[in-house]
Amino acid sequence: MLKIRDLYKSYQVGHEMMPILKGINLDVEKGELLAVTGSSGSGKSTLMSIMGLLDKPTRGRYWLDNKEVLRCSDDELATMRNRKIGFVFQSFYLLQRLTAAENVGCPLRYNKISLRKIHRRSLAMLEKVGLADRASHRPDELSGGQQQRVAIARALIGKPAIVLADEPTGALDSHVSQEIMDLFISLNQQEGVTIIIITHDQSIAKQCSRVMIMEDGVLK
Amino acid sequence: MLPCYDYGRRSVEIAMLLTYIREAVRSLYTAKQRTLLALIGISIAIGAVISLVSIGIIWGNEMLRKATAAGPDILQIDPPWNQEDGEDITVRDTFLLLNSSRTLAEAVPMISTYGTSFFNGQYWATYIVGTTSSYKTINKLRLKAGRFISSLDKNKYYIVIGSEVLEKPAFKNFKGDLLGSTVKINNRSCTVVGTLEDSTYDWHAKYSIIMPISTVTHLFNEKNISKITARMQPNVDFRVATKEIERYFKQRKNIEVMVKANEQRIEEIKEVTAMLTLLLGFISSISLLVGGVGIMNVMLTSVMDRRREIGILRAIGARQRDIRRQFLTEAVILCLIGGIMGAGIGILACYIVCSINEWTFFIPKLGLWLGLGVSSLVGIFFGFYPAHKAAKLDPITALRSE
Incomplete structure (x- = not known):
């Protein structure tokens, strides 16, 4: 499903190159629920950006769904993000102008699907995350937990190969965090969605089937 | 709530365009003040083009009417x-x-x-x-x-x-x-x-x-x-x-002797009118430049303000051209609204000038089409750079920006 070999990433700071990732190797199987933990600054977010095709590594190889992705053009990367990857972010990143249903349907816009179908699928997806009655609310009318559920629905609507969640519970209190985590677990177990959660919260990491620790740019 | 249009597979492209237009209108509406300021600039500019070109055409018509009323078969012989x-x-x-x-x-x-x-x-x-x-x-x-x-x-x-x-x-x-x-x-x-x-x-x-x-x-x-x-x-x-x-x-x-034929005068009037209309159009298009720069400014600010949104859209799969198209649509719609307002201003100004000079008022089609055509061109031209800039934003930088 996802295979990473000898991945390096450095950023230029002044005249020096500062290494962030120092040789990452990772295999994720279909249907896994993987947690990547580590202290802040260890490179978790950089790895997430690269796995999410938002950033490119300095060197290394990366296969997603049996496709070598690092040689793809910008357009191909965008299409892969659209079809293969679902993102869940710490601060939700919903579009404030749009309703919950429109936010959920957003990825399908780039998919040549009629508006009517998009709407139907958005509603179905909202129902799955338990927000059917909030479809026409705007993000600022929803609680943090509800917003994150909308974001999860948006991540899932394109039936992605993998869901990447970057600190999905970081902005939520522990009770709501657990609800979101329960949603991830049930999606993983009942629908077989492959999920990678990046978190520094040990109580979240513990609930995942596999935990990897990022330490000084290397995954252990 | 999303309105439910039913489009066949073939008209998905049209549906896409409608989505862009709807989005553009909504985001322009969200930034009311900025939109209004840009509209003032562009509508005055387009109003200037429409009114000046129309006045040129109407003036020419008036001269022509006088010359033809005197009879095209008349000659004036001056010692x-x-x-x-x-x-x-x-x-x-x-x-x-x-x-x-x-x-x-x-x-x-x-x-x-x-x-x-x-x-x-x-x-x-x-x-x-x-x-x-x-x-x-x-x-x-x-x-x-x-x-x-x-x-x-x-x-x-x-x-x-x-x-x-x-x-x-x-x-x-x-x-x-x-x-x-x-x-x-x-x-x-x-x-x-x-x-x-x-x-x-x-x-x-x-x-x-x-x-x-x-x-x-x-x-x-x-x-x-x-x-x-x-x-x-x-x-x-x-x-x-x-x-x-x-x-x-x-x-x-x-x-x-000097012989002046009315018919010749009519031809001269036509030439002079065409020249004058061209000149007026040219002069007024300078104001378009100013209006266009206003549009560019508003669009650039809009792009800067919405970097986060651009990042999100890129993350969920928008290609560079999708982003570009969205911002271009916004600029063109801004200009078209400005164009329609400008047409109103231009026609009104033209009407006032006509009634002061007691000319026969009419709305020359050329002036109107020119104004509206030019306004979308201004939108595309001055909207392109901001849209391009939006499209070229690095997704991860855009996403992390505040």
């Missing part, structure tokens, strides 16, 4: 300004010219001079026109009262008063019947036989007192013709007639 070598043109020459010509149907001599008038207790200086009865028909004059001078009035002190002369206080304050009254011209008593209506484009007839040409000749001791107005035979090319008249006066009297 040269300073006459040194040749002889003068007399009334007799006019008739000789008409008799020998194969192109002219009519030729009317006219002597223009000025004298002192006295009427109703007031003296004033007046233009005097001495001419024949045909002057009325060839210049399409219309009478307000009485009659025009006739061929039977030779050497008689009969006068016809032009429409603008009637506006003088001496006549305005006169109670009673003007016809049959006596006006003193250079101390000779003249009888008013007619008055003219303000219906002509002939300047002389408007501002002068008209007398029989024979009377003017001996009253003012003026034999020289100031102008001959001639009408061509049907289907005669004005160039042929012009050549013939010029040759006639060169051979007979060794003078070079």
